[in-house]
Structures are given as C-alpha cells and as structure tokens.
Amino acid sequence: MTNKDLDSLNTLPVPPPRDTAKSAALSAALAAFENVQSAPQASVGNVRPISQSQPGTRRSIMTLARQHYALAASLAALVVAAPVAFQISQSERNAPLEIVRAPEPADHGLAKKEVPKLQSEADEKRKIASEMIATDSERQSAAEVVIAGQPASAPSIEPLPTAPSPPIGPSRDQVVDLVGRSQIGVTDRPGKLEQRPSDGLGAVQQRPIGVLPYDQESNRIAQSSEGGSEDARALAPRAATNLAAPGESRPNLHLEGGEDRDRFTAADQNPIKQTAADPVSTFSVDVDTASYAFVRRALNAGRLPPQAAVRTEEMINYFRYDYPAPESATEPFKPTVTVVPSPWNATNKLVHIGIKGYDLKSTERPRANLVFLIDTSGSMAPQDRLPLVKNGLRMLVDELKPDDTVALVTYASGSGIALEPTKISEKSKILAALERLGAGGSTAGASGIEDAYRLAEANFDKSAVNRIILATDGDFNVGITEDGDLKSLIERKRAAGIFLSILGVGAGNYNDRLMQTLAQSGNGVAAYADTLNEARKILVEEASSTLFPIAKDVKIQVEWNPARVSEYRLLGYETRALKREDFNNDKVDAGDIGSGHTVTAIYEITPVGAEKKGVDDLRYAAPAKPAAPVVAASASNELGFLKIRAKLPNAEISTPLSLAITDALSKPALSDAAPDVRFATAVAGFAELLRGSPHLSGFTYDDVLALAGPARGDDPFGERSEFLNLVRLAKSVPR
Numbered sequence: 001m002t003n004k005d006l007d008s009l010n011t012l013p014v015p016p017p018r019d020t021a022k023s024a025a026l027s028a029a030l031a032a033f034e035n036v037q038s039a040p041q042a043s044v045g046n047v048r049p050i051s052q053s054q055p056g057t058r059r060s061i062m063t064l065a066r067q068h069y070a071l072a073a074s075l076a077a078l079v080v081a082a083p084v085a086f087q088i089s090q091s092e093r094n095a096p097l098e099i100v101r102a103p104e105p106a107d108h109g110l111a112k113k114e115v116p117k118l119q120s121e122a123d124e125k126r127k128i129a130s131e132m133i134a135t136d137s138e139r140q141s142a143a144e145v146v147i148a149g150q151p152a153s154a155p156s157i158e159p160l161p162t163a164p165s166p167p168i169g170p171s172r173d174q175v176v177d178l179v180g181r182s183q184i185g186v187t188d189r190p191g192k193l194e195q196r197p198s199d200g201l202g203a204v205q206q207r208p209i210g211v212l213p214y215d216q217e218s219n220r221i222a223q224s225s226e227g228g229s230e231d232a233r234a235l236a237p238r239a240a241t242n243l244a245a246p247g248e249s250r251p252n253l254h255l256e257g258g259e260d261r262d263r264f265t266a267a268d269q270n271p272i273k274q275t276a277a278d279p280v281s282t283f284s285v286d287v288d289t290a291s292y293a294f295v296r297r298a299l300n301a302g303r304l305p306p307q308a309a310v311r312t313e314e315m316i317n318y319f320r321y322d323y324p325a326p327e328s329a330t331e332p333f334k335p336t337v338t339v340v341p342s343p344w345n346a347t348n349k350l351v352h353i354g355i356k357g358y359d360l361k362s363t364e365r366p367r368a369n370l371v372f373l374i375d376t377s378g379s380m381a382p383q384d385r386l387p388l389v390k391n392g393l394r395m396l397v398d399e400l401k402p403d404d405t406v407a408l409v410t411y412a413s414g415s416g417i418a419l420e421p422t423k424i425s426e427k428s429k430i431l432a433a434l435e436r437l438g439a440g441g442s443t444a445g446a447s448g449i450e451d452a453y454r455l456a457e458a459n460f461d462k463s464a465v466n467r468i469i470l471a472t473d474g475d476f477n478v479g480i481t482e483d484g485d486l487k488s489l490i491e492r493k494r495a496a497g498i499f500l501s502i503l504g505v506g507a508g509n510y511n512d513r514l515m516q517t518l519a520q521s522g523n524g525v526a527a528y529a530d531t532l533n534e535a536r537k538i539l540v541e542e543a544s545s546t547l548f549p550i551a552k553d554v555k556i557q558v559e560w561n562p563a564r565v566s567e568y569r570l571l572g573y574e575t576r577a578l579k580r581e582d583f584n585n586d587k588v589d590a591g592d593i594g595s596g597h598t599v600t601a602i603y604e605i606t607p608v609g610a611e612k613k614g615v616d617d618l619r620y621a622a623p624a625k626p627a628a629p630v631v632a633a634s635a636s637n638e639l640g641f642l643k644i645r646a647k648l649p650n651a652e653i654s655t656p657l658s659l660a661i662t663d664a665l666s667k668p669a670l671s672d673a674a675p676d677v678r679f680a681t682a683v684a685g686f687a688e689l690l691r692g693s694p695h696l697s698g699f700t701y702d703d704v705l706a707l708a709g710p711a712r713g714d715d716p717f718g719e720r721s722e723f724l725n726l727v728r729l730a731k732s733v734p735r
Contacts, residue, residue: 262306
C-alpha cells in the first residue's frame with residue numbers, strides 16, 4: 001500500500017468503529033497460536049509477510065491516525081487480521097498428508113462434487129478470519145485475500161517474496177510404495193489433499209476429495225453402481241487402504257522416466273573349476289525366459305541392461321530349437337550333445353547339451369484349472385501393464401478347451417474375487433470380467449496370493465493341472481513382504497498340487513528377484529512380457545509348455561574325466577546350482593519341463609595339454625587321488641558323463657537317464673555343427689558380453705553377428721532376426 005493509496009482514504013466516509021473486529025482478531029490470533037503450538041514438528045512455514053513501508057509512509061499513517069481515529073482503529077484491526085488469516089491458511093496447507101484408512105471410492109467424480117462441510121475447529125477459525133476481512137460495499141479498492149480456498153476482500157498487502165518451504169512428505173507408515181503406485185487418499189478432514197499426476201513429467205497435482213463410508217463391521221466399502229459386485233469387493237481386515245474395483249481405471253503416481261528401481265539377483269558368474277579337484281557339476285534345469293525380454297526392453301530403449309538382469313541360460317532358452325524329441329510321455333525327454341571348438345578361446349571346446357520335452361497331443365493333455373491372479377494396483381495403469389495383461393489373457397482363453405476352468409482374483413490395496421471359477425464354454429462371462437478390471441491402489445500382493453490359493457484349494461481337481469498365473473509389474477508392499485515367508489507359503493501349496501507361474505510386465509519397480517523366487521518355489525515359469533507380441537508368445541504359442549508339465553524336479557549332473565578335461569565352466573545357471581548330493585535326493589526341488597519345452601546348457605572345457613589354462617596347478621600340494629574308476633580314464637574316449645534325473649508329473653520317485661560324452665560327438669569346426677548349436681552359441685556369447693564376462697578373449701558383437709547370421713535358419717516368427725537387431729543395438733549403445 002502506497003502513500004497515494006492512503007491519501008485516497010481521506011475521501012471515504014469514516015465507518016463507525018466496530019468493537020467486534022478487535023476482539024475477533026485477537027481471538028483468531030490466539031487460536032492460530034494454539035494450533036501452531038499443538039502441531040507436530042515439521043518444516044518451517046512461510047515467513048510472515050511484512051510490508052516494506054518507506055519512512056514517509058509511516059508519517060502519513062500517523063498523521064491519518066491523528067485525524068481519523070475511528071478509521072485508524074478499523075485499519076489496525078484489518079492489518080492484524082490479514083496476516084493472522086494468512087498464517088492459518090499456511091498452517092492448514094503445511095499439515096502432513098494423511099492416508100485414507102478406508103478403501104478408495106469407486107466414483108472418481110468426487111473431485112467435481114462439493115465436499116461436505118464439517119464443523120471442525122479449523123472451520124471455525126476460517127469462519128472467524130473470513131468475517132474479519134469481509135467485504136464492505138464501500139471499499140471498492142480492497143484486494144482479495146484467499147483463506148483456505150475461499151475468497152474474501154481486504155486492502156491489498158504486498159508480502160515479501162519468500163522461498164517455498166520444503167514439503168512435509170508422508171512418512172513410511174502413511175504411504176505404501178509411493179513410487180509407481182496409485183493416488184494417495186486422505187481422511188475426510190477438510191482441506192486435506194489427494195496427490196495425482198499432472199500432465200507434467202513427475203509433477204503432482206493436489207485437490208480436495210471426499211471418502212465413501214466404510215463399514216468397519218463387515219470390512220466393506222460402499223460401492224457405486226459401476227463399482228462391481230459387493231461380494232467380489234469384500235476385504236479381509238488386513239486391507240487398510242483402497243481397493244481397485246473391477247471396471248474402473250484410476251490415475252496413479254507412476255513416474256515415467258523416474259529412478260530405475262528394478263531388482264535382480266546379483267549372482268557371481270560361475271568360476272573356472274579344476275577337474276582334478278572338483279570333477280562334478282550339478283544344477284537344476286531352468287525354462288524361464290524373463291531375462292531375454294528384459295534385455296530387449298532395455299536395448300530398445302537405448303541403454304544396456306543391468307548385468308544382473310542378464311542370465312545366460314534364459315537368453316539361450318528363449319529360442320526354439322529343433323532337437324530330437326522323445327516318442328512317448330513315459331520317456332519325458334531326450335538329450336542331445338555336441339562338442340565344438342570355442343569361438344572365443346582357441347584352446348577350449350564347448351559342450352552343448354540340448355533337451356527336448358515330449359510334446360503332448362491335444363487329446364493327451366489334462367484339463368486346466370487356472371486362477372489368474374492379477375495386480376490391479378495404480379502402477380498397472382500404463383498400456384504396457386494391465387491393458388497388455390488383459391489382452392494376453394484374452395488370447396489364452398481362446399486357446400483353452402471348453403471344459404477348462406478359469407477364475408480371476410485381483411489385488412491392489414486389498415484383494416478380492418473378480419470371477420468365480422468359470423468354464424471356458426462361458427467365454428463371454430470370462431471376457432467381460434477381464435474387461436472390467438481397472439488399476440488403482442497400492443500392492444497387497446501377498447494377500448492376493450493367499451486368496452488365490454484359497455480359491456484354488458476350494459476348487460481343486462486332482463485329475464487337472466491346478467495352476468495360478470500371477471501377472472504383476474513389481475513388488476508387494478502390503479501384507480507378507482518377506483521373500484522367505486512367501487517362499488514357504490508357495491512351497492507348501494506346491495506340495496499340495498497347486499503350482500504358480502509368473503507373467504511380469506512393466507519396468508522401473510520390477511522385483512525380478514522375488515518373481516524368480518516365487519516361480520521356482522511354485523514349480524512354474526517366470527516369464528516377462530515387454531510387448532503384446534511377447535505376451536502372445538508366452539500365453540498362446542507356448543501355452544502348452546507353460547501350463548502342462550511332462551517332467552518335474554529335473555536335475556542335470558556332469559562328471560568330467562580328469563584325464564581328458566583339465567578345467568570346465570558352466571555358462572549361466574548360477575541361481576540354479578545344486579550340491580552334488582542333491583542330485584539323488586528326491587526331496588530336493590528342481591525345475592520342471594513343460595510339454596514340448598527345450599532346455600539348453602553349455603559348458604566350456606579346457607582339454608588336458610592345452611597351452612593356456614584358467615587356473616594354474618598347485619606347486620606344493622599333490623592332487624587328491626580319486627577312487628578306483630569304473631572306466632579306465634586314461635584309455636577312455638569319454639570327455640565326461642551326463643546324468644539326468646526327473647519325475648513324471650504324478651510320481652514322487654525320480655528316474656535316471658545317462659549319456660556318455662564321447663569324441664564321436666565332437667565336430668572339427670563350429671561351422672560343421674547344426675544351425676541350432678551355432679545359434680545357441682552366439683546367444684551365449686552375446687549374453688556373456690552383456691555381463692562383462694572376463695572369460696572371453698577378443699570376442700566382440702561383430703563376432704556374434706557373424707556366428708548367428710548364417711545360423712538363423714527358417715525363423716518363422718522372426719525371433720532370430722530380431723536377435724541380430726538387438727546385437728546391433730547393443731553395439732551402438734554408448735558404454
């Protein structure tokens with residue numbers, strides 16, 4: 001306010017003095033003081049605005065006060081009231097956000113509706129402050145002062161510009177998994193805010209909301225007409241925050257381009273082992289393919305994948321190989337072995353082991369009894385997440401038989417049944433239930449798993465394949481969150497005949513480590529879909545191998561001949577290593593092989609007499625003397641001996657299978673090997689490059705292209721051509 005503005009007041013009639021103004025201002029000031037004193041300790045609020053008046057202005061005010069005492073009293077009351085009201089507004093704005101303790105309302109039009117007025121203490125303070133600075137019809141020059149979102153008139157006071165105080169963020173107990181989750185709800189206290197993403201990158205908008213009533217006795221939220229059936233939305237007591245109802249899609253706090261919080265198991269690469277000291281290698285088969293799809297997503301985004309995300313065996317096993325197949329289900333698989341020169345170490349050889357599972361005919365496969373467990377939390381809203389999952393499951397439904405059964409369980413802040421077990425013959429009902437699914441809430445995945453198992457147990461069919469398919473983009477942050485607890489739960493259910501497979505989507509908060517643990521514990525496959533085409537490959541083209549096992553607890557053991565092989569190294573399978581004694585122990589769990597599945601393992605060996613070895617012999621200690629051999633090692637033409645153990649799907653005792661790795665299986669040049677062997681070798685070399693393996697001597701991306709290109713073969717689905725493009729992308733990505 002300037003001297004000119006003050007001089008203009010001389011022309012206004014003097015209003016009658018109001019005794020209530022002074023008392024009201026003092027009351028508001030005392031109330032604000034008590035409110036600030038009782039508030040929890042937090043960031044300092046904005047500095048109280050102070051007018052920068054010139055000395056001449058002060059003299060003008062004093063002169064005016066002496067001439068118009070009544071007017072001066074009114075102005076003084078207004079000057080006191082305005083800052084007080086401003087402080088009340090600031091204290092309300094800076095109060096910590098509170099989380100809704102009830103499920104999220106289904107009607108998202110609440111933002112456009114009037115929030116009911118609550119006669120709280122804060123309302124009373126705002127009412128008093130508004131009355132003190134109420135508009136008088138005579139004061140046309142007064143500016144608006146906004147208090148708690150309501151305009152009121154007062155003389156214009158220019159505050160000093162102040163730096164914004166740091167926001168008081170929600171605590172860990174208040175917000176569950178803030179990054180990549182849905183909106184943060186608040187209590188029904190007026191003035192509280194809900195965070196939702198704006199159109200800006202990472203920006204957050206705030207708006208007042210209301211909360212639908214919540215029945216504490218029945219643990220249910222009142223549903224709107226489009227919120228789905230009440231029975232399907234019943235909540236367990238553990239579900240304390242909002243529940244994503246079928247049929248609605250809500251904005252979320254997923255921050256595109258934000259911090260990369262994907263988690264992978266950081267396993268050390270397999271070392272070179274001396275055959276004389278440790279001649280036996282044992283591991284479980286791995287039919288997962290998630291690593292390849294994650295690598296592809298990273299390279300298509302113009303960056304190299306994290307080294308921990310690259311699992312060599314999953315990169316190799318992503319592709320189809322035309323290995324010889326067994327002739328009947330009683331012989332679940334057939335091994336194929338080829339020995340070729342190593343393309344990255346001239347003195348070494350590669351031992352390529354391929355396994356092809358029996359391909360069940362349509363008339364031979366059992367009935368499928370499936371439960372789709374779908375993550376509908378807020379972070380699943382993007383097109384490459386829940387919409388992709390829904391489209392993929394629609395395609396899977398088209399592949400199932402009419403007597404197969406499907407049920408839907410969803411989880412967000414809580415979990416519920418979206419579709420009771422339904423025959424595929426009622427396909428329209430299943431597709432309608434999928435269509436209603438929408439994203440919103442946090443991620444109570446553990447409660448969803450428990451509910452899915454309860455539903456699977458209630459509808460268990462001993463003659464069918466009972467499997468849960470979990471589709472999710474990340475972590476569980478509500479309920480059981482310890483990997484060990486989840487692992488124990490899934491292992492118990494596996495023993496009862498209910499298996500678990502994983503379909504991962506999305507990036508930025510993907511917990512690959514947990515997904516691998518769950519799939520391995522549930523005798524299932526961990527797959528990752530970065531595109532709809534990948535979802536089609538997993539759920540349609542490989543549906544039979546994904547859903548119907550032909551052998552379980554499949555273990556591989558290779559004993560190397562120390563007279564022929566001085567060193568060996570297994571490429572990949574670090575997370576599948578077993579102890580030597582685990583091989584014959586039928587109580588030790590291992591991977592399963594589905595109908596028509598292929599599994600490939602590659603060893604790099606150093607023949608005895610090679611000029612260059614990875615590990616030097618000991619100078620002082622003599623090698624341990626092995627027991628008397630069954631076969632004279634020095635006279636044998638065997639490089640090693642391959643042993644496989646597996647159980648038929650309904651058996652509890654494993655059956656052994658063995659094959660000698662002889663010189664007859666060797667090829668003089670890599671180019672003499674079958675295209676599948678050469679292509680798998682190229683993929684293995686590519687994976688080792690991405691992992692930064694120290695065991696490659698001068699092998700480059702160009703060498704991968706030169707090896708894989710001629711071995712591409714027919715490639716009916718274009719997967720091998722796509723691999724060549726990925727190698728070119730990796731070559732061009734800055735290191």
